[in-house]
Amino acid sequence: FQYSFTECDEFGGRWRVSVPLKPHNCTGGAPNAPIRVDACFTSCNPGSFFNRTSLICQPCEAGTYSLGGGVKYTSFNASTLNALGFRTNKESPHQTDECPEWTVKNSMITYVGNDNPTEGCVSVLTYTVKIVKKGKLKFTYQYLLPDGYSSVLFTFQYRNYEEVGSEGYNIKFPPLTREQQWRPIEITIRKTGLYVFTWKSVLMSRISNPKYSMQKFFAKREAVTNPLRTESALIRIKSIELDGVAYASECTRCEPGTYASEKEQSYCKICPKDTYSDVSGAVECKKCEPSQYSKPGSKSCSKRPFCTENDFYESYGECDEHSRKQKVYKKFIEPRVCIATDQSDKYESRSCDPEVINKQCSPGMELKNNTCSFCPENYYKNSSMENCERCIASTLPDYALILDTWLYPIAESPLIRLSSECVLENGLNTDSGCDEDTISWQTTPATKSYIRSSSLAVLNSYLLLTLAVDGFRSSEGGDVLFSFEIECMEGDSCHFIFMETIGRSYMSQMTNVIQEWTGDSGGPKMFQYKIEQNTSLTLSWVFRRTIHIQSHAKIYEIKLTNALGTGAIRCNPCPHGEESTCVPCPKGQYMGTEIKHIHTGGTHTHAKEKKCMNCPPNTIINEKTNFAVGAESCIPCGSGLKSNSNHSACYSDCHINLNGEIYDLSRIPQPLFMKGSHLFTSGGTQYFHFFNITLCGLHGSSCVTNISSPVMENVGTDTVDSMICRTTVVPDSNEVFSTQPVSLGAINFITTILGATNSV
Numbered sequence: 001f002q003y004s005f006t007e008c009d010e011f012g013g014r015w016r017v018s019v020p021l022k023p024h025n026c027t028g029g030a031p032n033a034p035i036r037v038d039a040c041f042t043s044c045n046p047g048s049f050f051n052r053t054s055l056i057c058q059p060c061e062a063g064t065y066s067l068g069g070g071v072k073y074t075s076f077n078a079s080t081l082n083a084l085g086f087r088t089n090k091e092s093p094h095q096t097d098e099c100p101e102w103t104v105k106n107s108m109i110t111y112v113g114n115d116n117p118t119e120g121c122v123s124v125l126t127y128t129v130k131i132v133k134k135g136k137l138k139f140t141y142q143y144l145l146p147d148g149y150s151s152v153l154f155t156f157q158y159r160n161y162e163e164v165g166s167e168g169y170n171i172k173f174p175p176l177t178r179e180q181q182w183r184p185i186e187i188t189i190r191k192t193g194l195y196v197f198t199w200k201s202v203l204m205s206r207i208s209n210p211k212y213s214m215q216k217f218f219a220k221r222e223a224v225t226n227p228l229r230t231e232s233a234l235i236r237i238k239s240i241e242l243d244g245v246a247y248a249s250e251c252t253r254c255e256p257g258t259y260a261s262e263k264e265q266s267y268c269k270i271c272p273k274d275t276y277s278d279v280s281g282a283v284e285c286k287k288c289e290p291s292q293y294s295k296p297g298s299k300s301c302s303k304r305p306f307c308t309e310n311d312f313y314e315s316y317g318e319c320d321e322h323s324r325k326q327k328v329y330k331k332f333i334e335p336r337v338c339i340a341t342d343q344s345d346k347y348e349s350r351s352c353d354p355e356v357i358n359k360q361c362s363p364g365m366e367l368k369n370n371t372c373s374f375c376p377e378n379y380y381k382n383s384s385m386e387n388c389e390r391c392i393a394s395t396l397p398d399y400a401l402i403l404d405t406w407l408y409p410i411a412e413s414p415l416i417r418l419s420s421e422c423v424l425e426n427g428l429n430t431d432s433g434c435d436e437d438t439i440s441w442q443t444t445p446a447t448k449s450y451i452r453s454s455s456l457a458v459l460n461s462y463l464l465l466t467l468a469v470d471g472f473r474s475s476e477g478g479d480v481l482f483s484f485e486i487e488c489m490e491g492d493s494c495h496f497i498f499m500e501t502i503g504r505s506y507m508s509q510m511t512n513v514i515q516e517w518t519g520d521s522g523g524p525k526m527f528q529y530k531i532e533q534n535t536s537l538t539l540s541w542v543f544r545r546t547i548h549i550q551s552h553a554k555i556y557e558i559k560l561t562n563a564l565g566t567g568a569i570r571c572n573p574c575p576h577g578e579e580s581t582c583v584p585c586p587k588g589q590y591m592g593t594e595i596k597h598i599h600t601g602g603t604h605t606h607a608k609e610k611k612c613m614n615c616p617p618n619t620i621i622n623e624k625t626n627f628a629v630g631a632e633s634c635i636p637c638g639s640g641l642k643s644n645s646n647h648s649a650c651y652s653d654c655h656i657n658l659n660g661e662i663y664d665l666s667r668i669p670q671p672l673f674m675k676g677s678h679l680f681t682s683g684g685t686q687y688f689h690f691f692n693i694t695l696c697g698l699h700g701s702s703c704v705t706n707i708s709s710p711v712m713e714n715v716g717t718d719t720v721d722s723m724i725c726r727t728t729v730v731p732d733s734n735e736v737f738s739t740q741p742v743s744l745g746a747i748n749f750i751t752t753i754l755g756a757t758n759s760v
Contacts, residue, residue, distance in 0.1 A: 001031050003052040013038045016052065042247050043069045043133055046266035050247035057247070057262035064251035067266060069133060070243040075255075078104040087130055098125060102199070111201050113152060113233030125199040127240070131160075131192050135244020138186040142236040142742075143177050152233040153202045156185065162193035179423075180316035182238060189244050196298045199234055239456040253281035269296040273335070293337045295438075295456065307338035308550055309457065319352035326352040335456060337549070362402045364538040364567030370557035373406075375567035378583045382570055389469040393585040393612045397568035399473060404557040406443045417468040420455050441465045450485075450554040453543045465555065468600060471564050477531040478562035480539060482553050489548035496553050498527065498543040502535055524556060586611045588621055588647035593604040615647040638755025644698060649752075654696035656756045663758075670694055671701040690727045693752075703727040723753055 001018040008014055018031030037055060037294035044050050044057035048069040051058045054339035060066045073084070081088075081104060090101040099121035100114050111123055143154050157171040170187070177183050189195070237741035244706055255258050258268035260283040271277050271285035278286075288294050292301035317327035321518075329347045332340075360373035365386045375381050375388035380397055391397050422440040437455040440463040453463045472478045488494035496517040514529055531537070539560075545551035562565070574582035585591055587699045598605045615621060620643050622628070622635045637643055637650035640658055644651060654666040676689035692701030 001028065002734060003054075005037070005077065016055065031386075044247045044470065047264035048248075050249055054251060060251035060260075062262050062263055062265075062737060063283040065260055065265045065268050066248045066251045067243065069135070069245055069247060070241070071129075071245060072239070073203075073249075074239045074243045075107040076104045076109050077107070081109075085127055087126045087128075089124045089126075090652050091124075092120070100267045102201075102419050109199075109237040110671055111233075111235040112285055113203075119203055121203040123201045127239075129195055129197075129242065131195050131244045132246045133192065133244050134187045135187060136186055137197065137240070137242050137243065138184055138185045139240045140182050140238045141174060141177075141344060142182055142234070142238070143174055144179065144234040145176060146232065152235075154235055155200045155202070156186065156198070157200070158195055158197045160193040160195055163191065169753070176586070179346075192244075199237065201233075202535045205567045227704055255280060256282070257297040259283060259285050261458075272296055274301075276301055291339065295458075304337055304339045305548070305550060307332075307340050307526075311336070311338045311550065312733055317347075322510075325349050333455065337455065350364045362405045363569040364400060364402055374565065380568035380571050391568065391571035392609055393589075394574045394591055395571040395585055396574050396582045398570045398572050399562060399566045399568050401469075401560040401563050401566040402557070402569060405448045405568045419466050419468075421464045422454075423462050424458070424460070450556045452554045453552045455552060456551050457549075460544065460546055463553075467539045467558065467560070468537075468563075469539070469560065469563050470536050472531070472534045472562045472564060473564060475534045476551050476562070477533050477535075478560060479528060479530055481526065481528040481557075481559045481562075482520070482555060483524055483526045483557045484553060485524045485543075486517060486519070486543075486553050487551065488520040488545070489551045492545055492547040493555075494546075494551050495542075496521075497540075497541065498529070498545075499540040500531075501540065503539040585628060586646070588644075589614055590621060590630060590633040592630060613642070618642045618650075638753070640756030641753065649698060651698050652696045652756060658756065658758050661758070663756075665695060668695065670696055685730065687728055687730045690729050691724065692727075693724050695723075701725050 002018055002021055004019050006017060013399075013566060014037050015034045016037055018035045019223040020026050035055070039407050042050055042057075044066070047066055048057045048059050048068060049066050050056075058182035084381070086109075088102045090099040092099045098114065100112055101123050102109055102111050102125040104110070105112075109125060111125075129587045137158070139156075145152060154174055154175055155171060172185065172187075174183065174185055242418050253696070254268035256278055256279075258270055261269045261279050261283050265644045271294075273296050274288045274293055276288060276294050278299050288301035291304055293304050311333055312330045317329070319326045326349070327347045328350050332338075356646060361381075363383050365372040365374055366386075378397055379388040379390050420439075420441040422438040438457055438461075439458055440461075441451055443451050451465070457463055460588075482495065482498075486494055486496050498514045498516075499511060500514055501511045515527060517525075541553075541555060543553040570634045572581070589612040591610060594605050594607055594609050594611055594613070613631075616631070618637045618641070619634040620637065624634055634647070640656040641650040641652055643649070652662065652665075654668070654670075655664065656663040672695070674691040674693065676691065678686055678688050680686055690703075692703055694701045700721050700723045703720045703722070704727065
């Protein structure tokens with residue numbers, strides 16, 4: 001016999017009864033009498049389960065865990081799917097059997113579109129469960145539509161069948177994901193009841209949009225299969241977690257690769273690196289043999305290979321300026337997995353160049369706060385400079401992204417992002433494969449000349465290095481040039497792939513494999529590719545090895561020209577006719593021509609030289625001129641005004657000369673404050689205007705908006721700077737005016753004084 005519970009009755013309770021283990025097979029004598037339980041549902045804390053024999057919550061034993069009032073599915077099995085409360089169904093509008101359905105594949109619930117889908121096909125996955133307390137449901141999914149494929153709509157809806165009408169009905173539309181991307185969706189369940197959660201895929205149309213056809217767009221290029229691209233509509237549900245159910249009737253054994261060393265655990269811990277657990281219900285992890293290694297969460301250990309030159313990097317000591325020598329140490333790349341055959345702490349002395357050693361950042365970047373940041377606009381830095389410098393006038397900055405120094409992290413930019421990822425075939429991340437902690441590409445300490453693929457990533461995985469760019473500075477696009485090296489161990493199958501993905505929106509993305517290399521490269525190689533349009537894109541470098549973990553790829557340099565958000569690497573002479581795009585002269589100066597007289601022996605010659613020149617006294621550069629060329633770019637100040645020292649603004653010094661008469665206004669306070677008459681709004685609120693007036697000097701008046709209303713407490717202050725500005729003041733009726741004014745609506749009336757006159 002086994003125990004079961006009756007349905008909840010009208011008195012708010014249930015009966016525990018004994019039922020046969022098998023139908024029509026009552027053996028073992030009379031069953032125990034039913035026992036009354038005065039509660040419809042019982043909830044246990046995490047780490048415990050409800051014992052149906054003793055009718056109390058008991059702690060889980062070591063090696064097991066329980067969510068208490070929750071269930072978690074991270075691995076699905078087709079044979080037990082129905083027993084867990086899941087059901088699948090499909091509907092075809094034409095009564096055909098061509099509609100794909102939800103199945104279990106690679107331990108995930110999966111929907112795969114077929115080659116000849118029927119429009120209107122509906123595939124449904126449902127999960128029915130009783131919710132007895134406030135909780136939540138969370139599932140992790142992947143939703144992919146390939147280029148040119150029919151549109152498949154994916155929806156998630158849930159309903160409480162104990163609520164009347166449509167109040168208990170909700171629907172969500174999970175967004176598309178990128179290749180190898182997983183998204184979580186979480187909902188809060190606030191009311192108890194019988195819930196049905198439904199995942200549904202609907203084929204909306206068989207018409208594909210030729211705009212999104214990758215094959216058509218790249219017809220002029222050699223067709224190479226993208227190993228990371230799905231060919232059919234694909235929806236995967238990797239995990240489902242639900243909190244709010246009645247109780248766990250038993251504790252769950254820890255899966256291989258995890259353990260629980262103590263009682264009453266709500267989850268199992270992952271085995272640390274170089275340990276493993278190969279059985280369910282482990283209370284501790286076993287250590288790998290010294291000749292073996294393992295990643296965190298492993299079910300078994302792998303044999304350590306012998307170390308080769310690929311497992312070391314060179315660490316450089318300081319370069320002695322007098323002897324021009326430095327110590328070079330050979331150190332292991334961490335984390336280390338290979339077996340050393342010699343001493344790695346030896347060093348050798350090599351010649352060095354102090355200028356090269358001190359180079360910290362790539363061209364176009366400078367070191368700030370231990371981070372390489374791009375030079376500001378109109379600034380540049382080449383490989384021999386330490387800091388960015390401003391381009392001289394009448395030159396054009398040559399902008400480019402150059403990554404050739406991998407010692408320091410690249411500053412985060414809103415326009416350019418460098419990232420790495422490890423993925424498996426078809427985006428599957430199994431227990432023995434890629435996870436969020438897997439290192440795919442890594443910089444090596446003290447070795448700043450390259451970035452390399454990781455040796456720790458699982459074999460047959462794709463190691464991606466991606467560079468995202470929002471666009472270019474002109475319609476011509478730009479060029480990408482990179483140098484690389486593939487070191488493929490003997491007998492291994494190595495692939496190095498360069499890909500381009502155009503467009504940020506998934507529905508408008510077009511991906512193309514530009515070039516593929518196989519085997520050992522036989523030394524460093526260079527590749528250049530022209531990007532012929534101004535668009536957002538992602539460039540990807542992918543490396544894969546199948547047999548030896550020590551096979552790897554190195555990237556020494558990446559250069560992307562004309563990209564947005566990058567720094568300049570040099571300043572070129574300004575092309576004729578394109579002055580408006582070049583670096584202008586400093587504020588208050590114009591580009592003029594100076595004649596130089598050259599005396600050589602008894603001969604006299606002259607040459608014209610372009611240079612930035614100051615405007616004449618009491619004139620300023622016309623603000624409407626984008627690129628000031630010639631003295632005609634200077635305009636005179638107004639009557640009674642003079643120019644400042646850099647000829648960028650006109651002002652009055654309070655000594656105004658008008659037709660020989662000098663007016664001295666220096667004794668007038670600056671700024672001059674004037675209060676207006678008291679006024680009232682239609683609602684009876686009193687207010688007045690306060691004027692700040694500045695007649696002389698370059699520094700204008702300041703008016704402050706200081707709203708202290710409780711309703712607008714987060715507005716803060718706002719300052720207006722102007723020659724004449726006005727503030728509206730509302731006195732506080734509860735306080736003395738002078739200490740509690742409320743300032744509203746600061747307005748600038750006059751920003752610039754145009755001139756002074758004594759005529760009316």
